[in-house]
Amino acid sequence: MWEWLKNADNLSSIAKIGGAVGSGYAAIQQSKSAKGILDMQKRSFAREEKALSQTQLNLDNAVDSVYAKKKKKPTLALGY
Numbered sequence: 001m002w003e004w005l006k007n008a009d010n011l012s013s014i015a016k017i018g019g020a021v022g023s024g025y026a027a028i029q030q031s032k033s034a035k036g037i038l039d040m041q042k043r044s045f046a047r048e049e050k051a052l053s054q055t056q057l058n059l060d061n062a063v064d065s066v067y068a069k070k071k072k073k074p075t076l077a078l079g080y
Helices: 009-069
Strands: none
Touching: none
């Protein structure tokens, strides 16, 4: 039953096939991991962009409220 194991060529071929299968599996797992990291970076970037946008909006509103108080109210020019 185990006679085929006695031949070194068969063992070498089996080892090569096993190595190829292992390499293929590792490549697939690495691809999945890289995709997960990329998705995480995209979500992080979107949160950061949203926070910066909100900060800029808050700053714009604060500046507008400060300068709105200092602006003179428009007067009607009735020609008097």
